[in-house]
Amino acid sequence: MPRKPIIAGNWKMNCTQPEAIQLIRELLPLVSSDDLSDRVEMVVAPPFTALAAARQELAASTISLAAQDVFWKQSGAYTGQISPAMLVDAGVRYCIVGHSESRGRFGVPEPDFDETVLRHFGDSDETVRRKVSVLFQFGLTPICCVGETLAERKAGRTDATVIGQTERALQGLTAEQVATLVMAYEPVWAIGTGEVCDAPEADRVCGLIRATVERLYGRTAAERVRIQYGGSVKPSNAVELLAKENIDGALVGGASLKATDFAQIISAAPHR
Secondary structure (H helix, E strand, O other), rough: OOOOEEEEEEEOOHHHHHHHHHHHHHHHHHOHHHHHHOOOOEEEEOHHHEEEEHHHHHOOOOOOEEEOOOOOOOOOOOOOOOOHHHHHOOOOOOOEEOOOEOOOOOOOHHHHOOOOOOOOOOHHHHHHHHHHHHHHOOOOOOOOEOOOOOOOOOOOHHHHHHHHHHHHHHHOOOHHHHOOEEEOOOHHOOOOOOOOOHHHHHHHHHHHHHHHHHHHHHHHHHHEEEEEEOOOOHHHHHHHHHOOOOOOOOEOOOHHHHHHOOOOOOOOHOOO
């Protein structure tokens, strides 16, 4: 079953509103061909403060809008959080959850706080599961990130970590829901480091995610679910990565902040 590749640009904590407008205006002429929009789905994920400006600029385009996170309540006394209802109101279609930069470090004693370890904000497998579930309730599509740290890879725990995160993130969903979401394999050691998981290994782990989906939700869901690779994706490695059987796109960080680089990555998506 052919799966349409999906290339998403995660802008992270970058771009004021004027900068977001400028970046989109530079990108659109580079990716506006009918051939490109027919064979690849394009997504950008600005910071929350730039969503409205980005929505306006993208209105006449085929590029979808994504958010970088969500809280699992519709409203309430949750200072600093963004609800799924707010994302719907902002015109968002996709939402990234479980990114390694949002996982794991909340509550670490101050002397142990390490600014170079980008795992600060407390997401756990359980909060990721809640976020995935609530996004479906509001008609939004999760881009759910999983991936191992360097220590886990060195200890031979890559497969166990990725399988466990996938199982827990998808718990409680229907096979139909799983078939429509997007998974993103993002090895933590490759995010923002310039290091990239080599294409055969990235394909193997994405295949492991697909096999986990098949075991839990059946063959149809496994054939339909799209699995991205993320981690220092750039024009120089995009063609090799995106050609792999189990890699259905890319979740792009730094390279998505340069219109020409992001356009080259999008153009590298194969016909399927």
